Amino acid sequence: MIATTEKKKQKVIDAVIIRFVGDSGDGMQLTGTQFSDTSAMFGNDVATFPNYPAEIRAPQGSLYGVSGFQVHIGSVEINTPGDDVDLLVAMNPAGLKTNLHALKPGHTVIVDTDSFTKKNLEKALYDSNPLEDGSLENYRVIEVAMTSLTKEALKEVEGLDNKTITRSKNMFALGMVYWMYGRSREYTTEFFNKKFKKKPEVIEANTKVLNAGFYFAETLELIPNAYTIAPAKMAPGTYRIIMGNQATAWGFLAAAEKSGLELFLGSYPITPASNILHELVKHKHFGVKTLQAEDEIAGISSAIGASFAGDLAITTTSGPGLALKAEALGLAMMIELPLVIVDVQRGGPSTGLPTKTEQSDLLQAMYGRNGESPIIVIAASTPSNCFEYAYEAAKLTIEHMTPVLLLTDGYIANGSAPWKIKSVASMPEIKNNIIKEAEEDWHPYNRDKDTLARNWAIPGVPGLEHRVGGLEKDRVSGNVSYVPENHEYMTKIRAEKVKRVQNYIPEIVPEFTEEGDLLVVGWGGTYGSLHSAVKELNEEGYNNIGFAHFNYINPLPKNTSEVFSKYKKIIVCELNSGQFVKVLKINCSEFNFLQFNKIQGLPFANNELVEKFKSLV
Amino acid sequence: MEAAVKEYTYKDFASDQEVRWCPGCDDYVILRSMQKALPEMGVKKEDVVFISGIGCSSRFPYYMDTYGMHGIHGRAPAIATGLKLTNPDLSVWVITGDGDSMAIGGNHFIHVLRRNIDLNIVLFNNEIYGLTKGQFSPTSLVGQKTKSSPYGNTQPPFSAGELALGAHARFFGRISGNTPKEMTQIFIDAEKFKGTSLIEVLQNCPIFNDGAYSKFNDKAVREDRMLFVEHGKPMIFGKERNKGLVLNGLKLEVVTIGENGVTETDILVHDAKEQDPTLHQMLVRMEYPMVTGIIRAFDDVTLEEREDALTAQVKSDSNFKKTDDLFFSGDIYNVF
Missing domain, CATH: 3.40.50.920 (Rossmann fold)
Incomplete structure (x- = not known):
């Protein structure tokens, strides 16, 4: 081993984009998450984006079984996970083949040479070994026998099976990248200690391999220098890394607490929205009720029932699911109850591109219902502001008594970024229109004179018994009305109610120049x-x-x-x-x-x- | 302590809306039976909610002076599920028809039964589409001539009871649309039952399918053609009270007491509470006699009981009291 007393040079850079790719089983999501979390803790601004195969267990080594994770970190403001990458870490030939196009010419690719076997090359549809045929000459290739080095590092650790040993090679790669970008290993070793509490041998193995990769990079002549990326100038405060879908879920938790209502989610699993359901179902301790319904329609219908009973009710879906929910959404608009529909957009039409992002549900959100049925439509714009806009969707629906459709998309829903944590106390008040007891001249369709929101009379209160429904309502009593003038009046007032939301939302402020x-x-x-x-x-x-x-x-x-x-x-x-x-x-x-x-x-x-x-x- | 429930009469449950069903429709019988049953249930008026779908039957909530929602076609069970999970103290009633529940709403119908949430479903089965003016329904008979089957229906029907028991219904009752007294009682029993109660009302549509059930529920033949079962009692019917059911191999058979050595002790005793639905399935399939009454009432854990227990457990295990506890937990870091 080369003595390491002589320190290699440190180069300062503003930002770097790294992509980790490998087989679905290679642990690339974990590797990428560890790198981005460590960088965030260090104070860098961060944006990440995962890219998994649609197949759950794709054949090992196949092109469509490649799983990737891209991370963009910087001492400067980072707004996206980035396009082309500065460093590609490819754990197998398939990963190299499907991702090389994204590597900037002249930049570095680290490969695990042990995985470049004849069989794996064939599976990746390579005619010849790219490490030998000169096809990588425009890049700096760092060839590392990662699997062998991992085995070597672990030969003295007892109680490990072969699978555990080969599986930890991703930590070798992570160790190398940590050294290259001057990252501390502390966060990751602590993560091992917590995650594998009951398996000390696994903690030992992962820590050893991480260290082995770190020192390997330090001594390797092919890596002439390490890079330093200083902490970013971010507003002071307490932060955490958050994914868009998690931020959406948390925004609703905050809104429920602030409004004093309980949260109800009726939902049917659909990519890429399911993570909101997965997140909210964990939080029964806050009284969150979730129903995984039999279909999309039952998801929204159960939410309408919950809203009638006085909960902050939401339903989550993606494009095709929104199409199925359209009729029920019309009912919610007609009976003027609070309801938030989250559409995490994906590529359409029909089943489309479930794992890809697109903004093509906007017109469906605006107009995709029978009759004239305007609703409030808002959209989140970053992974972390999914929190604010979920909160805002809840606030608007409760205050204005009409459904709100919140649009996010696969890109921000699965992406992650630092979130300056908002305490519930710092969030704006949410007023509601709930009628607590019967009073004279009460009618279900009495409206607030400013917002035009009708009142919210919840079952269980004596004297407020009333019926709502999808048939046109009399403007006061809410009874069925076929009176022509009443229908025109009600159609206009439902539209006016949505229009008046303008008085309660911020004006648009252009950035960079006002003209x-x-x-x-x-x-x-x-x-x-x-x-x-x-x-x-x-x-x-x-x-x-x-x-x-x-x-x-x-x-x-x-x-x-x-x-x-x-x-x-x-x-x-x-x-x-x-x-x-x-x-x-x-x-x-x-x-x-x-x-x-x-x-x-x-x-x-x-x-x-x-x-x-x-x-x- | 709970405030005592007021004394009500059926008038307390009638809304000010004019009832607009066709003259002679059994829906009037169902409406009045419900209005008479509610004062006997020990529930407060403000805690009663009727949720319906679309169809003649689904106008029902408008005529009840309770909370109510006239929903969209087939979705009432899903709406009611959200309502009941939100407020388990409510007495929640789903009003539906054969088309609403078994055609467009078939999925919600089977899943609400599977989950066993504590609500009551009244299924008005008239074997026809009424509100859309006379098309065949999923319970219309093969050969039945309707607006949409002028040469005779070619689609074999569902039996509501069979479908329900197949979907693990814990409570299934069937009642003839022209027996208000029994109907009132079965509504009361359904409310008392913890879990999803399904009551199929054999409801005559005098306009589009008149007499669909008359061959067994006409007053003249009713006692001889229908068997009203009661838990713990032998299954005996007939004007002379001399007909009964026995099990012959894997089939139910009608026998006459006093003939071929049959005595009353040979007659099967109805056990609605039995978990195994085999015999209940046989009862719902019978055409002679047409079996009514509570065919199945198996006590089981309800969805909200499971949910409540789980929530209580999670709450007691959790350190999170407020959302801030969650937001500021785990991997957080400070920027100064």
């Missing part, structure tokens, strides 16, 4: 990509480009047209063929909107945005 040559417009989960691109251009001197990102879709913020009027050109960027732009054309018809659309099941890449925006100014 200029180009306004970049986005909505929902594309915030990170769009913000990064406009920021980069701004730093390059393009200070004539502004950025307006919408979280409130229906109704739009009051000042939308006013903001648009300050720019010469407006480009609306969406991961669909142009849905939000249709909403804007209806509401702000005086403007000419340019479009930038991508329909590949993928987020925007930075370079495609930058190029497009440059071409317009």
Whole structure:
């Protein structure tokens, strides 16, 4: 072994994008999570994105069995998990084959040479070994016999079976990457101690392999230097790393506590929304009730029943599930009860691309019901602000007594980022319209004069017995009414009620410049990509480009047209063929909107945005 | 202590809405039987909720002066499930028809029975679609001529009882639409039963399927063609009270007491509380006699009992009292 007394040089960089790839069984999600958590604890800004195969147990070594985890860390503001990567860690040939395209030319790939066997190369459909045929000459390849080195490191640990030994090679890779980026191993060793409390030999094995990888990198001449990424300048406070779906679930927990209502979730499993159900079902200690229903329709219907009985009721789904819920959503709108529907969008139409992201449910959210049935539509835009917008969805539905549809998408739902923890005490108040006891002149459809919200009379209160239902309601009593004028009145008042929400939501504030040559417009989960691109251009001197990102879709913020009027050109960027732009054309018809659309099941890449925006100014 | 429940009469449960079913419809009998049963149940009026789907039967909640929701087609069991989980103190009633429960709402119907949540379902079975004006339903007979089967229905019917028992219904009762006294009593018994109670009412539609049940429930033949079962009593019927059921191999057989040496002690005694539904299945399948009364009432743990026990356990094991305890737990870090 080479003596390590002479320290290698440290190079300071702003940010790095690393992708760990391997077989489904190689533990890449854990490796990536450990790296990003460690970096977050160190103070870096972080964004991550997992990429698992759709198959649960894909054949070992196959191209479609590759599991990956991308992490972007920096001493600067990080808004996305990044596009092309600076470092690729490939645990097998299939991982290399499916991910090499994402590695920047000239950058480093670390491979486990032990896995490049004839059999594995064949499974990855390689005609020749890429490590030998020169096909990697544009990259810096670090070949490491990781499996053998892992076995070597563990030869003296007793009580380990072969499987445990080979499985811990991901920690060898992690150890190497920790050294390369000057990370401490402490968080991960503590994680072993907690996770394998009852299996001391597994703690020992993982720790040994992690250390072995760390020291291997330190001594390896192929790695000339380590990198330092200083902590990011983030607002002071207490943070944690949070995934979008978890943040959504927690937003509802906070809203339930703040409003004094109990939370009810009626849901049917669907990718990529199921994690919200998985998260909420854990929290029975807060009185959370969950029903895994027999189908999507029962999911929303049970939530409507729970809402009638006085709970903060929600239902979670993705595109196809939203289609199934449409009729029940119309009922909730008609009977004017609080209800939040979360649609974690995925690639459509029909079954579409369940594990890929898209923003193509917007028009379904806006209009996908029979009759005239406007509802409030809002969208979260980052993994961590799923918390705020879930909370906001709950607040709006309780205060305005009409359903709220919250749109997120697979990209932000599965992505993770630091979240500055919000104490429930710091969240805005949530008022409700509950009637506690019978009073004179009470009628089910009495409305608040400002919001037009009807009152919420909950079964169990004497004197408030009443019937609601999907037939048109008399404007006061709520009894069935076929009176023509009443129907027109009620149709208009339901729409007006949603429109008045404008008075209770924030105005849109453009970023970078309040007026200029180009306004970049986005909505929902594309915030990170769009913000990064406009920021980069701004730093390059393009200070004539502004950025307006919408979280409130229906109704739009009051000042939308006013903001648009300050720019010469407006480009609306969406991961669909142009849905939000249709909403804007209806509401702000005086403007000419340019479009930038991508329909590949993928987020925007930075370079495609930058190029497009440059071409317009 | 619970406040004493007020004394009610049936009028307390009638809403101010004009009842708009066709004259002569058995739905009127069901409505009045329910209004008469409620004062006998010991429940407070404000705790009673009727949830319905779509169809003639589903107008029912509008006519009751209780809480109610006229929902969407087939989904009442799901709405009622959310309602009951939210407030287990409520007396929750699902009102449905044969099309609502077994066609468009078939999925919710079987799953509510499987889960055994404590609510009551009244199924108005008239073997026809009434509100849409006369198409065949999932309980219409093969050959039945309807608006949508002018040459005769080709789809074999479901039996509500068979389907329900197959879905693990713990309580199944069947009652003829023209026997209000028995109907009132079965509603009271259903409310007292803990778990999902299903009552199938053989309801005559005088407009689109008149006389569907008359061959056994006409006053003139009723006693000879129908058997009203009661738990713990021998299954005897007939004007002369001399017909009864015995088990012959794997089949139920009608015998006459006093003939071929048959005595009353040979007649099967009804056991509604038996867990094994085999005999209950045989009873619901019989056409002669048509069996009514509480066919099955097997006591079992309810969904809300399981949920409550689990929640209590999780609460007592958890360190999380407020959401802040959760948010600030685990891997958190400070930025200064």
